[in-house]
Amino acid sequence: MASGKRHSMITLLTLLLLLGMVVLDRVASQNYGDALSKCLLFFEGQRSGKLPPNQRMNWRKDSALRDGFDVGMNLVGGYYDAGDNVKFNFPMAFSTTMLAWSVIEFGQLMGSDLQYALDSIRWGTDYLLKATKFPGKVTAAVGDPNADHNCWQRPEDMDTSRTSYVVNQTHPGSEVSAETAAALAASSLVFKSADKKYSIVLVNRAKQVFDFADMFRGTYKDSVGRGVCPFYCDYDGYEDELIWGAAWLFKATNERKYWDYLQRNVLYLPKKVTRLVDGQLQASASFAEFGWDAKYAGINVLVSGWVMNSSNSNPYVLEAGKFVCTLLPESPSKSVTYSPGGLLFRPGGSNMQHATSLSFLLVVYAQYLKKHNGAVPCGNVNAEPSRLEQIAKGQVDYILGKNPLSMSYMVGFGQKFPQRIHHRAASLPSIGKHPEHIKCKDGTPYFQTENPNQNLLTGAIVGGPDEKDQFPDNRMNAPQSEPTTYINAPFVGVLAYFKAFPNPQAV
Template identity: 55%
Template sequence: MSTNSSFSRKDYRHALSRCINFFEGQRSGKLPANQRLKWRDDSALHDGSEENVDLVGGYYDAGDNVKFGLPMAFTITMLSWSVIEFGQHMGSELNNARTAIRWGTDYLLKTTAYPDTIYVQVGDPNLDHDCWERPEDMDTARTVYKITKEKPGSEIAAETAAALAAASIVFKNSDPAYSQALLDSAIRSFVFADKYQASYTTTVQGACPFYCTSNGYHDELLWAVVWLRKATSSMFYRNYILSNAERLGADKTMLEFGWDDKHAGINVLLAKEFLLANLSSMQEFKSNADKFMCWVLPETPNDHVNFTPGGLIYKGDAANMQDVTTISFLLLTYANYLDRSNQVISCGNVQVTPARLRGAAQRQVDYILGDNPLNFSYMVGYGPHFPRYVHHRGASLPSVREHPSHITCKEGYANYFNKDNPNPNILIGAVVGGPDHNDQFIDSRLKSGQTEPCTYINAPLVGALASLLAHRME
């Protein structure tokens, strides 16, 4: 795909197309004939064989070749929420977004197909991270990790339930049978998560230190229930929320939202029920959502979030853009709910309108796309200046079409990772970790915190870009 097509600095449609295209670069398994990133090829075609199960497919989470279940499920939840909330603004990209979701849910259906078992990871992360290999060349152990009733993992089972439930809404009209299969699996996954409560961080060797959960599994249980309520309208899930909200920490207004912490997303989703369905029982969640918005807006007296001098939300050096895109998504989603209910929020003496929330989110998205002190796009393939040394195995090594012979584990490090040559393959649409706290960026594969892309960075940006298409503010 050419990276030289014309665009405007705020060409959100162009950015949306590339943002969704990125997921094709992360695909694992047998690639379809219509695969657009042609430098990728089939990989990991025997995943699950050591357990005599089919675990082929799904997504690699970032620049490595491991399939981590928790961030993958969160990615699918956020892609689905993006379509549910803003799909009507995606135009021709809606079908591509659904395709990206289905690539993930087809895999999640495989992981949840067995009683009292969910397969949560494929690939030994220590061995994988010790190699620099194309996915097509992998010869490291494809170790299979699972949770069972003896060794449960409520956060990953519940996030899987949330992903499947959210996706069932996406496909409800276009493919009712598939939607029902997703919902049935979501219900089973939640029952499993709720019945056998424990953290997979402590029960699954291999989860840490890569995707450890720092705040337990209570937020994921509530997150799953919220999505199951949306997918089913069942009073059982509404009652579960009201009966367990305090115990599960629903009153927390954390300053982040991502694969590990769902509180802000829970509050925004349930605030919608107070704003648009007049459910007084959800008023507390609306108050929490208001508080979160006040905390992340720099012009309010209650702001608690740090910003770079150039105006980017800054939470830390490693994959900071995940916080930027998730928070931007929540700002735009909440603005949508406030607009539809003709409401504003008050942050001390500052009145915050939906337009103000959208403006704050737009500044973050525009920063990603090049409106920053370096005039540099952090989305690969968007604009003339973007990362060329992305920390990504497949992108940094020649494709099997260009270099058919096997590239060994250590050869990849010696001949490609440690060389000064830019990546031979353009990972179209990938959003990398981003600049440091002073808006400085080192484009180097050695700087994984700055140059590694992640599926869960792009997923909420899909919805944010679609929203900005509908509410363009110059």
């Protein structure tokens, strides 16, 4: 009798355990969905210009409604890049490209959030169309960055100079122009079925802007450096952006000339790139670089998607594989470091941009490998697609709270998240609560206070903890506490994938 009861109890406990595992799995999947929704909502908090009636982050109001008037252009709209009130087109265009790539790869997994993803892309492309309206000119930035950074002021109150920095045929900027072309081309694919007319406008403008970038070559730091440097200088040259732009144009148009451009130029990309790290220029292997200022790994992953197992696979597949091997902890050629808690680190500030963008490439490349029954050889290690997904999922889980501090680094997600992010609009009282104008220096006490921010910038992912997993939650520490559009943009695709497939499995 006792034996029978014991057996029944064990059976019941086993069933409860299995049920709990199922519930936990569902909760994990739902959490990725919640994180995706909030990740997209963040972009509404970064909007510049006249806000639409369906604006959900309603503590933000209209701002910078005369942008571009100094150069006879309408440059109202677009995104503020981070916690300041400047529109830097280079990282903005990259963020738009990554939002578009996220939808291209994983839009079918986004459910009701797909429309918000399309809205976030269109907010970027509508502005980029304005920034490229006149042939032979591309806007590089709007707002005097030094004056802006000298103030702690709401975007709705800005009284600093809204200088427009524009590159042209005599003062070129191939990197910002080619990245803009990439963003327009990638976005044209997103809208191909949803809004065909708009898609055609985007791809035609992408062609025009790419031709300008290629024909009138030069770096924008030499042309409009005072408006973009040192904040978004591109120290590794513009050749990677030209090839990146050509790759997206080939994907968008299937026109042979863009493929020929790729093949003709890719072998001449530099093997080493220069990055600004903690105020010092450092060289690193180009194949492992990807972010707003370096497109090498992105080029190889993107192009591998259509040349894998073909006669055109080199150098793309080989270089993409080398890149993957730099990220795997067990790889003999690993070049990144991991914190004790498991967060990926690359040199320089705002580290979370690396965790999100490199995770995106891992997840995308894993899908390409699956289609071709492939794997990545890393010396004596053979990395299956599921292993790439596991590494990426580890980064996602860390960012969302599975870390030594049990802190979510996405604002508004989970029970514990950063309260004092380096962000002017979030830290200052909203127009609704404080309708009076706040002057340049009058916001300083809000910057210096140890009190939590006045407004919740839901979905914002901050620069993140240090290499020992420590995070001070101090808005004066911009590298760790400032969110950016290019941290969130690639994370959209990653979250969409893990929302649908929360548990990577070997195939």
